[in-house]
Amino acid sequence: MAYKLTVNGEPHTVDVPEGTPLLWVIRDVIGLHGTKYGCGMALCGCCTVHINGEATRSCTTAIQNAAGKHVTTLEGLSADGTHPVQLAWEEIDVPQCGYCQAGQIMSASALLAKNPHPTDADIDAAMDGNICRCGTYLRIRKAIHRASEIAAKQSAKAPAAAAHS
């Protein structure tokens, strides 16, 4: 079956059987490897992408449910790694192994897009589906608060440029 979808602003037509998880379309068919596989059961959050702006587990999203929609992966969050969440992650040096961080960043950026100044409780609620086996959670909390500050500064400087993803 051929399905049309937009990934990071680019239109794609992919020919895969119905039921193929979006994760494997992104990784193996389209060839973007930022989005990771960790569990395949919506348990770890490694595979989080934005579908029409919503943080979604791509491992349990069948391709037919992503057809016609706008998908953003970590590669599409910004052209040059300057999304506030990416900058904050770099500044706080969040990762250990780094494997979970694509999913963490996608969940965090979806949270901040809706809630620019989240409390610790908001962060807990939004990030609970993302496992970090290495245990970088304290830095993740800190980096989300920091990203919120960076975003506030960016939008103060250039209001038009703040509409990322």
Added chain:
Amino acid sequence: MEKTMVSRRSFLRASVIAGGGMMLAYYIEPLEKALAAPALPQFGPPVTLLPASFITIAPDGAITIMAKNPEIGQGVKVMLPMLIAEELDADWNAVEIEQADLIPEKYGSQIAGGSTATPTNWVPMRQLGAQCRAMLIAAAAENWGVPASECTTSPSHVHHEGSKRTASYGELSAKAASMPVPDPKTLKMKDPKDYRIIGHTQANPDIKKIVSGKPLFGIDHTMPGMLYANFEKCPVFGGKVSSANLDEIKTQPGIRYAFVVEPGPDPSALAGGVAIVADYWYQARHARDNVLKVVWDEGPTAKQGTDTYNATAEDLAKKDPGQTLRKDGDAEAVFAGLGVKVVEASYSYPFLSHVPLEPMNCSASFKDGKLELWAPSQIPSGGVAQAAAALGISQKDITLHLTRIGGGFGRRLTNDYVVEAAYIAKQVGVPIKLLWTREQDMGHDFYRPAGYHNLKGAVDASGKIVAWRNHFVTFGENGRFAQSAGLSGEEFPSRFVPNFSQLASMMPSGVPMGAMRAPGSNAIAFVMQSFIDELAHAAGRDPLQFRLDLLAQTPLPPAAPPPGTPVAFAPVAFDGPRMAKVLTTVGERSGWGKTKLPANTAMGVAFHFSHRGYFAEVAEVHVSKDNAIRVNKAWVVGDIGSVGAINPGAAQNISQGAVIEGMSHTMGYEITIDKGRAVQSNFHQYPPLRLTEAPKEIDIFFVKSDNPPTGLGEPALPPMIPAITNAIFTASGKRIRSLPIEPQGYSWA
């Protein structure tokens, strides 16, 4: 039946040791003992490391430093280059770090395991930097016609004060390369107070790639014309395929190959199973999940399970121990005597799976008799040795590229997935990427062994421990412990209690076992530090002061090393004053005994010595009426030598991670075995701690001591588990004697 199994297991162990998986044994051995084994392929022959192998300086001053060891998140990719750059006196901003391929002739040992990178490289890496700096100085001195001894350096520059001349490393690099490589013994190393790089936080060199989703990890590797593979093994450990519906599999969309793999001579390297190779990985997985039907020859392990192990362990505990690991004085006489308070308790802990978040994978290409591998492996040389044996080719015909690794924790000390990828690539003659499912990862691990400890201790009227007996029931046979299932006679409180018996009995098992972060220690600390806590409470003493008093005892001499061990390779004995220092410090930092805590909230304390690191930790825990637990805050104090932490930011990160991992062990990690297979299959049954459950604060502090720097990958983990369970006791009166606690009715708040 039982007999066959015994001999098969013995063979397996022997071949593991011969085939490169010996790292597992090495991992728990004292460092010196491991280094004393140069005959093993991982270590030797000893190579002379040359500055030119590690350091390249371009005419424009750009410096490239090779990172030789596998990066699993422990921060070694920046740490080793920091050592080189410091003594090179490099401008750190001009340094680019590049991951080295596996070339032991050039780079020496390339291993991520046993917290060995720091102690084994602290001197050689700094020497390489110092040699290179001396060569740059020699080049400048020759250009200027001045004595080298009058030249100094500042970051990436050589100066001659007398003639007011300066040259950059970039200008000098071509000439420096032709200068003789000096004997490192003739070079003076920096005074640590002048360190600009060591002891200062340096960022993860891959950070930009990680945050922007660039391909980095093994799972991200691709090759032109590559196919994707999955490998389904018998759910019962050691089983093999009787028959499989391969013809039906081959009719599925995208499937190119499906074939049976017979177990190799070493089943821990190549087990029996079905390989499925497809255009895309999900096609292979889909066929495996929905169409594959295999009749397995399950073998003898199908009769074993956690229930049978528990029953056997209970039985063995009642019998005379098979082995005496250490005996001082006469503990039994003290227990039978007057004037002592005797406490008896049994402790146990389960099998654990490592679950690094990146599932096992490896890419392989076999062409014209030569094999190329892209392997996320902690001990890549073992993978090369085992792949060569499985394919019947020479190790010289194998090239191995190291990828960044999405977590190790000891899982990737075993290279089964590397051998499988190599084998499948050779069979199909096309480059392949092998990827396991999470379920295959959890079901085919080399598990942290379960264990059982039967303890008896006595305190006298003054509140001192006067006798201690531990009968440890574990896995093994013919007098040899299974991988990572051993216990040392020297394990604390050994030597600090006058009447002491460390005893062991063992039972055979077909479950594959192996090292997991802080092997042995990750379970033993829970047992020893909990029972010490029980004795403190029995003596009516403060648990922290009770421990300090114990550490203040004059220790008995350590056991003599095995005959023939060179003096320099004697095991490291536990040092009471070093531990007392970190324990006192963690008491101060946590406000132990001084902080007024809310109701049902308490602090617990524990310490443990492993991998040459001394760690004392405190957890502040709230326990609700319905046994919901919150760790409010944790404190970690470590002594890992003279510089504190080489890279403080990364050290804080992995030490906080060690606390988080200890919490996962405490609450929910448990692999149970039923009919010879793992019951748990994914994170819903085997839950790593989540962000909501993490403490708000974890305080990390390193004391400096007069000892060479040692590793940090592991030793911060073990004490956190008993610090939490001891806090639960003080807060609620309930003593935790088995892990994990979730089946005992606890949950995270």
